[in-house]
Amino acid sequence: MTAVWKDILRNVQLIQYIAPIAVDAALLEGVLMRTKDDPNASDVVNYAPFTLLPSPVPHSLLEQAYSVQQDFNLLVDKVSQNTEFLERTLASTIKVDDFTAQLFKIYRQVLDEGITQSVFLGINRSDYMFDCGPEGTPALKQIEINTIAASFGGLASRTTAVHRHVLNVLGKSTEASKLLTNIPSKGIATGIAKAWELYGSHRAVVMFLVEEAQRNIFDQRCVENELWMRNIRVIRRRFKDVYDKGSLDNDKRLYIDGEEIAVVYYREGYVPKNYNKQNWEARLLLERSRAVKCPDIATQLAGTKKVQQELSRPGILEKLLPGKPEAVTRLRATFTGLYSLEMGEEGDKIIAMAIAEPDRFVLKPQREGGGNNLYGEELKKVLETIKDSPERTSYILMDKIKPPPALNYLLRANSPLKISECVSELGIFGVYVRQNHDLVMNEHVGHLLRTKAVEHADGGVAAGVAVLDNPYVI
Ligand SMILES: Nc1ncnc2c1ncn2[C@@H]1O[C@H](COP(=O)(O)OP(=O)(O)OP(=O)(O)O)[C@@H](O)[C@H]1O
Ligand SMILES: N[C@@H](CCC(=O)N[C@@H](CS)C(=O)NCC(=O)O)C(=O)O
Numbered sequence: 001m002t003a004v005w006k007d008i009l010r011n012v013q014l015i016q017y018i019a020p021i022a023v024d025a026a027l028l029e030g031v032l033m034r035t036k037d038d039p040n041a042s043d044v045v046n047y048a049p050f051t052l053l054p055s056p057v058p059h060s061l062l063e064q065a066y067s068v069q070q071d072f073n074l075l076v077d078k079v080s081q082n083t084e085f086l087e088r089t090l091a092s093t094i095k096v097d098d099f100t101a102q103l104f105k106i107y108r109q110v111l112d113e114g115i116t117q118s119v120f121l122g123i124n125r126s127d128y129m130f131d132c133g134p135e136g137t138p139a140l141k142q143i144e145i146n147t148i149a150a151s152f153g154g155l156a157s158r159t160t161a162v163h164r165h166v167l168n169v170l171g172k173s174t175e176a177s178k179l180l181t182n183i184p185s186k187g188i189a190t191g192i193a194k195a196w197e198l199y200g201s202h203r204a205v206v207m208f209l210v211e212e213a214q215r216n217i218f219d220q221r222c223v224e225n226e227l228w229m230r231n232i233r234v235i236r237r238r239f240k241d242v243y244d245k246g247s248l249d250n251d252k253r254l255y256i257d258g259e260e261i262a263v264v265y266y267r268e269g270y271v272p273k274n275y276n277k278q279n280w281e282a283r284l285l286l287e288r289s290r291a292v293k294c295p296d297i298a299t300q301l302a303g304t305k306k307v308q309q310e311l312s313r314p315g316i317l318e319k320l321l322p323g324k325p326e327a328v329t330r331l332r333a334t335f336t337g338l339y340s341l342e343m344g345e346e347g348d349k350i351i352a353m354a355i356a357e358p359d360r361f362v363l364k365p366q367r368e369g370g371g372n373n374l375y376g377e378e379l380k381k382v383l384e385t386i387k388d389s390p391e392r393t394s395y396i397l398m399d400k401i402k403p404p405p406a407l408n409y410l411l412r413a414n415s416p417l418k419i420s421e422c423v424s425e426l427g428i429f430g431v432y433v434r435q436n437h438d439l440v441m442n443e444h445v446g447h448l449l450r451t452k453a454v455e456h457a458d459g460g461v462a463a464g465v466a467v468l469d470n471p472y473v474i
């Protein structure tokens with residue numbers, strides 16, 4: 001892809017002049033994070049890391065990512081309702097992966113008891129990189145879809161203004177005016193508001209289920225404040241609060257501190273370290289309730305890496321989306337090679353191939369939140385260790401996507417200003433609401449571009465690796 005900012009990036013003096021201006025703009029716009037040292041206080045906060053300049057994104061690929069988002073929403077929703085598919089797909093994984101097994105146990109328990117929830121809300125983010133194949137033309141390839149705690153829609157809503165200001169100060173006002181308006185926080189809040197309305201109790205509140213250490217609170221507040229603006233009350237609680245004070249009435253209505261909860265919006269609960277015994281009990285209580293869970297446990301399972309791999313197998317999409325051949329074609333076009341490591345000959349072959357050429361692949365466990373995947377020598381070592389054990393089915397293997405690098409400055413508090421060779425990842429936010437069997441909302445609500453230095457194979461913004469960015473459409 002063309003180096004759009006070549007003249008600026010070469011001019012060290014100009015960079016030193018513009019970087020503090022960019023940082024002040026980020027602070028003014030509220031592109032903020034709490035500090036690692038004090039994640040639960042707002043007395044001293046930092047700007048969230050971001051790129052000095054927006055990164056080039058081909059127009060056709062951005063369009064393609066947007067145009068497939070409603071298909072992904074529909075697909076996730078269908079998978080979440082397909083017990084037979086989830087059971088079959090996750091059968092061997094849950095034998096060896098305790099975390100997925102525990103989620104699955106709650107899923108089964110709630111199914112057996114009977115689901116009382118009738119309104120379903122999905123807020124997801126489908127992430128992509130631009131793969132430069134042998135011909136060198138970049139193609140949109142999905143990294144994964146996040147169905148729980150898909151973050152940074154709030155801060156992304158505030159970064160466009162920062163890059164616009166930077167470009168204006170640099171005398172690039174034509175380029176500044178080309179930056180796309182992007183307000184995912186509004187669309188996310190619209191989905192939550194719709195679910196709240198359909199739940200049908202005006203006294204009830206929305207509960208954000210939040211983590212112990214809340215560094216990313218400002219991102220969450222962007223959505224929260226949109227709800228307050230619509231006169232929907234929001235409370236923030238942890239699993240511990242739910243365990244201590246949560247209860248269900250005879251109709252399985254959920255109450256905490258005397259408040260009825262209409263919607264539970266999870267910004268927590270996606271990694272094993274979020275859970276102790278009491279937190280698992282709290283999760284079960286929430287899932288058993290009538291409240292709208294975003295996501296419900298079935299939708300969280302629909303977002304596992306194992307499900308992603310299964311969806312890429314021939315014929316599967318057709319079965320899940322009958323009568324929708326165009327959607328199937330759009331979805332499949334974004335898949336790169338995904339491989340099952342089930343015990344058997346097929347799995348043996350792919351493992352041998354990955355051991356022989358580790359740099360062609362990524363090895364993924366059933367984890368979220370970044371920093372969990374294995375690459376190169378490490379991938380090879382792990383595969384050699386587990387290749388004859390059922391433990392291998394707790395992973396999937398994926399082709400490594402190779403995006404084109406571009407130069408940029410990654411601005412991060414307390415870090416030196418230096419130029420980096422970077423790659424970007426584009427995410428599209430999807431929101432849908434279903435009432436019983438009727439999909440009453442299905443939308444894409446904005447994007448998130450994240451950029452990181454090429455030396456990091458893994459990790460997003462929350463993991464301290466990637467930074468916020470904006471697409472500069474070319
Ligand atoms: N197939 C791939 N090719 C190249 N890089 C990849 C691939 N899969 C993942 N990555 C890199 O690893 C990062 C994390 O991968 P992934 O999103 O699958 O894991 P995660 O733990 O679910 O992360 P998240 O915090 O986004 O939920 C991605 O942001 C991307 O940079
Ligand atoms: N708990 C934090 C972080 C959640 C988180 O890490 N979410 C992942 C998906 S499970 C994500 O979207 N990560 C993007 C990134 O860190 O760049 C929050 O709610 O903001």
Ligand SMILES: [Mg+2]
Pocket residue numbers: 144145146367368369370
């Ligand atoms: Mg993820």
